[in-house]
Amino acid sequence: MTAATLERADTESKFIVCEGNEAAALAVALARPDMVSVYPITPQSSLVEHVAKLVADGRLDADIVDAEGEHSVLSVLQGAALAGGRTYTATCGPGLAFMFEPYFRSPGMRLPIVMTIVTRDGITPQSVWGGHQDAMTVREVGWVQIYCESVQEVLDTTIMAFKIAEHHDVMLPVNICVDGNYLSYGSARVAVPEQADVDAFMGVKNVNWHAALDPERPMGVDPLTGGSGGKGPSMFVRYRKSQCQGMQNALRVITEVHEEYARRFGRSYAPLVEQYRMEDAEIALMTIGSMTGAAKDAVDEARQAGSKVGIVKVKTFSPFPLEVLVAALDKVQAIGVVDRSVAFRWNCGPLYQETLGALYRLGRHVPSTSFIGGLAGADLTVDHFLRVIRETEALRHGRLSSGPVWLNEND
Amino acid sequence: MGRAYNTIAFDAAKCDGCGDCMRACARAKTDSEDIARSRIQILGGSSGFELALCRQCGDPRCVAVCPAGALGKDEQSGVIGWDASKCVDCLLCTLGCAYAGIALDEATGRVAKCDTCEGAPACVPACPHGALKHHTTARIYNEVGDWEDLFAPGLAGCQGCNTELLMRHTLRRVGPETVLATPPGCVPGMGSVGYNGMAGTKVPVFHPLLTNTAAMLAGVKRQFNRAGRKVTALAIAGDGGASDAGFQSLSGAAERGEQILFMVVDNEGYMNTGMQRSSATPFGAWTSTTPVGRESKGKTQDAKNLPLLMVNHRCAYVATASTAYMEDLYEKLDRAIVAAETGFAYLHVYSPCTTGWRFPTEKNMEVARKAVETNFVMLWEYTPAQGLHFSQSVDHPLPVTEYLKVMGRFRHLTEEQVQHIQAKVEENRAFVQQISQQSYAPREYVRLAGLGGDHDKGNAPRR
Numbered sequence: 001m002t003a004a005t006l007e008r009a010d011t012e013s014k015f016i017v018c019e020g021n022e023a024a025a026l027a028v029a030l031a032r033p034d035m036v037s038v039y040p041i042t043p044q045s046s047l048v049e050h051v052a053k054l055v056a057d058g059r060l061d062a063d064i065v066d067a068e069g070e071h072s073v074l075s076v077l078q079g080a081a082l083a084g085g086r087t088y089t090a091t092c093g094p095g096l097a098f099m100f101e102p103y104f105r106s107p108g109m110r111l112p113i114v115m116t117i118v119t120r121d122g123i124t125p126q127s128v129w130g131g132h133q134d135a136m137t138v139r140e141v142g143w144v145q146i147y148c149e150s151v152q153e154v155l156d157t158t159i160m161a162f163k164i165a166e167h168h169d170v171m172l173p174v175n176i177c178v179d180g181n182y183l184s185y186g187s188a189r190v191a192v193p194e195q196a197d198v199d200a201f202m203g204v205k206n207v208n209w210h211a212a213l214d215p216e217r218p219m220g221v222d223p224l225t226g227g228s229g230g231k232g233p234s235m236f237v238r239y240r241k242s243q244c245q246g247m248q249n250a251l252r253v254i255t256e257v258h259e260e261y262a263r264r265f266g267r268s269y270a271p272l273v274e275q276y277r278m279e280d281a282e283i284a285l286m287t288i289g290s291m292t293g294a295a296k297d298a299v300d301e302a303r304q305a306g307s308k309v310g311i312v313k314v315k316t317f318s319p320f321p322l323e324v325l326v327a328a329l330d331k332v333q334a335i336g337v338v339d340r341s342v343a344f345r346w347n348c349g350p351l352y353q354e355t356l357g358a359l360y361r362l363g364r365h366v367p368s369t370s371f372i373g374g375l376a377g378a379d380l381t382v383d384h385f386l387r388v389i390r391e392t393e394a395l396r397h398g399r400l401s402s403g404p405v406w407l408n409e410n411d
Numbered sequence: 412m413g414r415a416y417n418t419i420a421f422d423a424a425k426c427d428g429c430g431d432c433m434r435a436c437a438r439a440k441t442d443s444e445d446i447a448r449s450r451i452q453i454l455g456g457s458s459g460f461e462l463a464l465c466r467q468c469g470d471p472r473c474v475a476v477c478p479a480g481a482l483g484k485d486e487q488s489g490v491i492g493w494d495a496s497k498c499v500d501c502l503l504c505t506l507g508c509a510y511a512g513i514a515l516d517e518a519t520g521r522v523a524k525c526d527t528c529e530g531a532p533a534c535v536p537a538c539p540h541g542a543l544k545h546h547t548t549a550r551i552y553n554e555v556g557d558w559e560d561l562f563a564p565g566l567a568g569c570q571g572c573n574t575e576l577l578m579r580h581t582l583r584r585v586g587p588e589t590v591l592a593t594p595p596g597c598v599p600g601m602g603s604v605g606y607n608g609m610a611g612t613k614v615p616v617f618h619p620l621l622t623n624t625a626a627m628l629a630g631v632k633r634q635f636n637r638a639g640r641k642v643t644a645l646a647i648a649g650d651g652g653a654s655d656a657g658f659q660s661l662s663g664a665a666e667r668g669e670q671i672l673f674m675v676v677d678n679e680g681y682m683n684t685g686m687q688r689s690s691a692t693p694f695g696a697w698t699s700t701t702p703v704g705r706e707s708k709g710k711t712q713d714a715k716n717l718p719l720l721m722v723n724h725r726c727a728y729v730a731t732a733s734t735a736y737m738e739d740l741y742e743k744l745d746r747a748i749v750a751a752e753t754g755f756a757y758l759h760v761y762s763p764c765t766t767g768w769r770f771p772t773e774k775n776m777e778v779a780r781k782a783v784e785t786n787f788v789m790l791w792e793y794t795p796a797q798g799l800h801f802s803q804s805v806d807h808p809l810p811v812t813e814y815l816k817v818m819g820r821f822r823h824l825t826e827e828q829v830q831h832i833q834a835k836v837e838e839n840r841a842f843v844q845q846i847s848q849q850s851y852a853p854r855e856y857v858r859l860a861g862l863g864g865d866h867d868k869g870n871a872p873r874r
Contacts, residue, residue: 033638035630067626068663074624075660079630082617083590085637087630101620213590213615213631215642220610221617231607318655405787 005268011071013191013265016331019024020151020183023190024090024116024176025050027158029060033114034085037065037073041095042128043180044118048090062088068097074113078102080219082213086112086162086205092180093120093134096270101137106173107142108243109222111175112165112207115143117157119289120180121341121376127379130180132289133341136350142243144174144250145318153190154178156267160257166207169249177317179290179340182378186290193265199265207257221405224407243399247319254316272321274313275328277303281310283392286337288314288351291373291380297340307365309389326361335359335368336392338407342372348404367395373407380407413862415549416489416858419451419525419532425542428453439528441518448516450525450536463534465525466628467491474508484524485857489549498522508743536697539806548738551580558583561613566601571765571772573734574676575601578647580737581674582614583745589643590631591616594624594657596649598676603647621652628671637668643672643751650677650691654717665724665755667813672751675717678764686767690715693787694722694835695828696821699765708823718759719843722793727754730802733761735779739802743792750794761788769819778817785814786840787832791847798850805844811836 018026023049028036034169036055054060065081067073070091077087086347091099091395096117106113123129135145144164147156158176165174178184208214226236255271262268278284287295292313302309312328314321329335335408346353354371359366371388374380384407391405432447433527441448444614452463467489474482474491482504484490493513500521504513516523525532527545535545541649561582568575574597582591591614593599604610604618619627624646653661653675664671680698682686688698694713697703702712721729728750732740743758763770763778770778782788783803790803811833815821824832 034634037630038698063637065629065633065667068659068666070628071623072660072663075619075626076630076633079627079632080634081630082627083631083634085630085634102623105620187677213617215588215590216614218587218610218615220605220608220612221615223605223608223609223610235607373660397607 010264011194011197011266013056013193014187015191017187017189019046019185019187020154020178021118021185023151023155024158024178025054026192027155028088029054029158030195031088031114031200031202031228031313032060032086032161035065035077035080035087036060036062037067037089038074039067039070039073039089039091039095041070041092043130043184044090044092044116046159047116047118051088060111070095070324071102073104074115074143075128076104076285077113078106078109078111079111082109082208082211084208084212085346086166086207087111088115089171090116090118094123095113096134098139098193103122103138103143104141108239110171110210110246111173111244111348112162112171114158114161114165116175116176116178116363118178118180118184119340125376127376130182131340131375131377132177132179132350133375134235135175135177139318139350142172142247143318144170144244144247144254146254146316147175147177147314148179148183149290149313149315151291152185152190152267153188153259153330154183155190156261156265156269159193159201160261163202163257164250164254166205168209170246170253171210171220172246172250174244177289184289192266197264200347201261223386251316251321255322270313270315272314272316273324273328274311274315275327276311276313276314278310278328280308281332282308283336283389283396284332285309285311285349285385285388285392286314286335286355287311288338290315291338291340292377294380295385298389299381302386302389307332307389307393309392316349317351320358322358322361325355325358329358329362329366331381332366334392334395335366335372336388336395337368338371338373338385338388340372340374340380342404348372352404367396367399367400370404371407373405375408378408378411384408398401413425414486414489415552416467417527417545417547417549419464419527419535419543420546421464422542422544423462425459426453426460427539427540429539430457431537431539432534432543435533440523441516443518443825445518448518448523452511452514452521463511464832465491465508466510467525467527473504473507473513476503478503479771486563488527491524493522493527495521502732503862540807546738551741552736555580555583559587559613561587561589562603563611564614566603566611568597568601568765571767571775572597572641573775574598574762577676577734577760577762578603580741581647581744582612582645584741585643585645587614588641589614589645590626590628592619592624592646592648593617594619594646594648594652595621595683596681597678597794598647598649599823613851616689622656623660624648624652624657625669625671625673626660626757629664629667629669632670635782638678644670644675644747646671648673648675648680650675650717651681651684651689654715656818662720662724665721665726665757668727668754670751670754672747672756672758674758676760676762677717678762678767679714680764680767682767684762688716690718694832695821696823697769697823704825706830708825709820716839721759722846723800724755725795726757726794727751728756728779728794729759730757731759731761731788733779733783733788733790735776735783736790736803737792743802746792758818760853763818766821769822770817774817776781776816781809781814782791783816785809785811786836787811787814789840789843791843799843800850801844805840808836808840831846
């Protein structure tokens with residue numbers, strides 16, 4: 001199943017069958033990064049193996065660095081980006097946790113690094129399977145985070161990610177979040193664009209115009225700033241504020257890049273928030289990532305039974321698409337938000353927690369519940385979503401739950 | 412500015428009059444065992460020894476008095492040469508010289524004098540006590556003035572700190588086509604990266620994280636390699652960041668052979684953050700996290716030997732150096748720069764900390780020198796092809812107390828702690844010496860390569 005709407009394309013593609021990790025690798029090759037730094041971790045490993053093979057076969061002219069850990073993986077890319085290179089890596093779970101120190105720093109340095117998170121639940125309990133806990137845990141660090149629904153969307157969004165990251169109004173690192181197991185290993189028929197068409201789409205690379213480590217333009221990159229004296233406070237605010245502005249700019253740029261991609265390649269995705277059968281919906285399910293396919297089947301089934309239910313799927317999670325989300329939820333009477341991870345502090349799912357903030361903007365009370373499922377590789381089926389629909393319907397009649405609904409509790 | 416020349420220096424306090432230098436000279440210059448024919452003469456007896464040797468004077472009397480124009484000073488080498496074909500054997504020069512530096516060789520009936528063996532004097536390495544030294548710092552004086560100082564003036568180091576000296580010399584030598592990484596520590600603390608938008612360096616410079624210096628530089632260097640540009644990737648890091656939190660990225664980059672010149676300024680602790688213990692802090696030393704109290708007195712473990720760990724990575728080049736031995740440091744820097752063009756070059760420089768080690772600011776060089784003279788610090792270098800070789804004698808060390816007593820961080824040591832440190836110094840020396848003796852390269856190759864490797868004889872000939 002693909003979330004893409006097919007349009008008439010200006011270009012032609014060839015079709016193959018591949019898993020999500022290979023689709024991501026093929027997209028990376030089409031985007032022509034200079035530097036790819038890799039370290040294996042389940043369920044990301046086959047992605048970097050595919051990239052390494054593309055380099056070995058001469059299909060990708062990139063310098064591939066087998067670093068000694070994820071911390072160095074991202075650090076190598078920081079250096080390469082400051083020297084003018086287009087950069088890529090992929091990780092997940094414990095690797096992302098180990099990478100956190102340079103991960104935190106990358107958006108502040110405004111480095112347009114693209115990194116796939118093949119999402120994995122957080123240890124412990126020990127687990128190697130999919131879930132959004134890794135990506136969700138770092139949602140407040142300043143990376144752009146875009147979640148994919150299908151293998152085709154993984155390929156298309158990965159190409160777009162480079163253009164979004166390197167846009168001079170953005171200059172921020174981008175995570176493409178690919179559901180571990182369900183997308184990483186799920187195989188599908190995928191259209192692969194031609195290299196020349198992708199080259200034309202990408203345009204001219206200029207990734208270190210703002211901050212460079214280059215003897216031809218000597219400068220002190222990221223000197224000590226802040227504190228309470230001299231220019232420190234105002235300078236620190238300037239950096240932080242422009243970083244926040246870059247995130248806000250990203251909402252516009254993501255939309256523009258998706259529009260251009262649709263024109264060139266004929267596949268159109270809702271860039272920020274997708275609405276599915278929401279025209280007359282009285283209740284909304286909110287979803288993120290690959291679970292949306294099952295959710296759509298459940299909604300179709302419920303609709304046949306007379307339920308006025310639709311789906312609001314979040315594609316761009318960071319920056320949070322506040323305005324479009326508020327508009328999408330404007331008329332609904334109840335909301336059920338399904339998360340594949342938890343927000344420990346609020347005893348709910350992270351998407352639910354963020355949605356509560358958006359609901360405040362609606363200016364009226366909308367009953368809602370957090371549903372948590374699909375942790376550590378557990379499946380989210382049509383039956384799970386039919387239950388979500390039933391319980392969300394019940395909210396309209398005054399049944400408020402005190403905590404999250406754990407969808408796989410009895411599986 | 413004038414021009415500086417290399418010179419042979421004599422330390423009378425270390426001389427016991429054994430005559431080995433004279434035998435070496437006689438052999439080298441006359442192919443005989445007759446020390447009367449040596450160009451170097453050690454004179455004296457129970458009240459001490461004096462040196463009779465040509466000083467290669469700047470305003471040579473011998474040249475002035477020669478009626479035949481047979482003596483002349485070479486502008487390049489500074490050596491006063493004697494032209495046998497012009498000499499009329501009048502011996503006026505022997506009367507003109509105040510140092511007995513030119514004398515009659517009775518075997519030939521003509522005068523003879525030191526010509527420094529074309530820059531590699533045979534007498535110096537022959538001295539078993541290190542009383543003779545060939546100072547080759549002239550090159551630094553003559554060349555350094557032509558190189559641009561690439562740090563901003565007025566770096567904010569502690570008074571008496573020699574790290575600023577080290578940084579300025581290093582960057583002058585490496586030059587402007589450099590990307591400089593200075594991870595958190597004293598080096599950026601001095602202002603090398605700058606504050607609030609102002610840069611402290613004329614080359615591109617950045618703070619890596621404490622933990623990722625080598626990895627970030629690897630990315631920088633590789634990207635310039637892709638672009639076909641020759642740029643030196645230089646790190647000036649502290650011992651804490653390199654041997655503790657940053658060790659993984661350092662080790663990984665070394666294993667991959669990243670083309671980086673990685674200099675560690677070892678002041679044996681986290682001095683910039685308030686003098687806390689690092690894995691490079693030596694046994695017994697006071698730091699702010701190994702304080703002296705009733706229950707414990709300073710650090711209870713020995714230091715990690717990071718340069719030896721780098722040898723075990725088989726880096727393209729590994730060396731230890733000291734700011735008290737600048738000529739040695741410069742030669743190692745030269746080799747490290749070359750090595751970093753093809754692989755990982757690691758230079759470990761011991762840098763005494765006036766503030767954290769608690770000694771008067773004017774004693775920095777003395778502390779640095781005493782560290783080497785006691786073998787507390789050993790100066791050596793390593794390449795995969797030539798193995799490990801000492802560049803400074805380790806055979807006649809002073810007792811380690813001569814080093815320990817100069818500073819306050821060891822003031823509290825018990826007799827047992829001192830004995831532990833002395834034993835550790837000797838164990839370290841034996842360990843490194845064993846590696847040195849087992850080194851792959853045959854001696855002859857080492858000598859021809861101009862590398863100091865002859866540890867049995869002290870200083871090896873250099874060029």
